Amino acid sequence: MTHAGECLVRGTGDLGVVIERGAGSLVVVDTTKHTSLFQVKGLGDLSHASAVYSRDARYAYIFGRDGGLSKIDLLCGILVKRVVQGGNSIGGAISQNGRLIAVSNYEPGGVKVFSADDLELVADIPATRISKGKGSKTVGLVDAPGQRFVFSLFDSGEIWVADLSNPRSPAIQRFRNIGRQPYDALISPDGRYYIAGLFGEDGLVLLDLWHPKQGARRILDHYGKGEQKLPVYKMPHLEGWAFAGERAFLPAVGHHEVLVVNSRDWREAGRIQVHGQPIFVMARPDGRQIWVNFAFPNNDTIQVINTETLKIIKTFKPGKGALHMEFTPRGEEVWISVRDQDRVKIYDTHSLELIDSLPADKPSGIFFTARAHKTGL
Secondary structure: OOOOOOOOOOOOOOEEEEEEOOOOEEEEEEOOOOEEEEEEOOOOOOOOOEEEEOOOOOEEEEEOOOOEEEEEEOOOOEEEEEEEOOOEEEEEEEOOOOOEEEEEEEEOOEEEEEEOOOOOEEEEEOOOEEEOOEEOOEEEEEEEOOOEEEEEEOOOOEEEEEEOOOOOOOEEEEEOOOOOOEEEEEEOOOOOEEEEEEOOOOOEEEEEOOOHHHOOEEEOOOOOOOOOOOOOOOOOOHHHOEEEOOEEEEEOOOOOEEEEEEOOOOEEEEEEEOOOOEEEEEEOOOOOEEEEEEOOOOOOOEEEEEOOOOOEEEEEOOOOOEEEEEEOOOOOEEEEEEHHHOEEEEEEOOOOOEEEEEEOOOEEEEEEHHHHHOOOO
């Protein structure tokens, strides 16, 4: 492993970071050579951390659960700057032009927007107040074309679209009464559709960002209605939705199912019975396979689904705490964090066999620099 501060002279296209949730650190990795380059410490509570990248893919911005926002130099392996901008944070996004970083907060509620250059506060967008001094939790924050950020308000049942064309004076469009407790959301790869999941009731909510005046509408309004639900051990991550051709694949809340949706009309097209409650449902970049991991107590298992036949083609067990998956940019490999083994395991997506592994301290999120050029990631 290279010593921090010994800056590398190389491209960043095959780099990434692995979050070490227990240690409050991350490891910068080389996805071509399967090596660790740097460990960066002092990043606070990373129990629910996520990352986005600058347009040149040199800098990673890490969103910590404790409200910390950290800027990491991948080529030097150093923490450039860290600010604690809230009390309990749940993710963030980078703007279309790469100049703004937005962070969504449980505490105090709302979204704060920072300069990507120096992490100085640019805008503060308080959420709808639900009690004295307390704003609604904000979730499902994504970037959208047109210098916009879109997010959901868990407690007040809303979707907001914030236009940051003038960063010092955001223009907010509010969509109210969308449903009970939107818990997470995603944006389609083309940046057109924003879809929020509902924890308080069955179904999801879709907002067409090309035609926002049509308002938010319900889709899959009765999936699971009337069926006996299982306890929800961990909320699915809708940012792990898979889009493959004209189908979308998503985790069903409280069910051992992956839902199949026709992305032309957003109607249910099928269900796939799986090993447990799915967390991430992710497509290989060519759309030929879907890889699924699961909540406790089935979090030692991964299943692979063929998107043509909708059949499970392999079930295997990387180990307890298989928390996160990340495909290399063209999809020849998938990296899987196995928290309870302190390993990241690397699988060939053609042979479906283990080909390598790397040590990491209680790894969770894995984020590669290819995300720098994708909307919503």
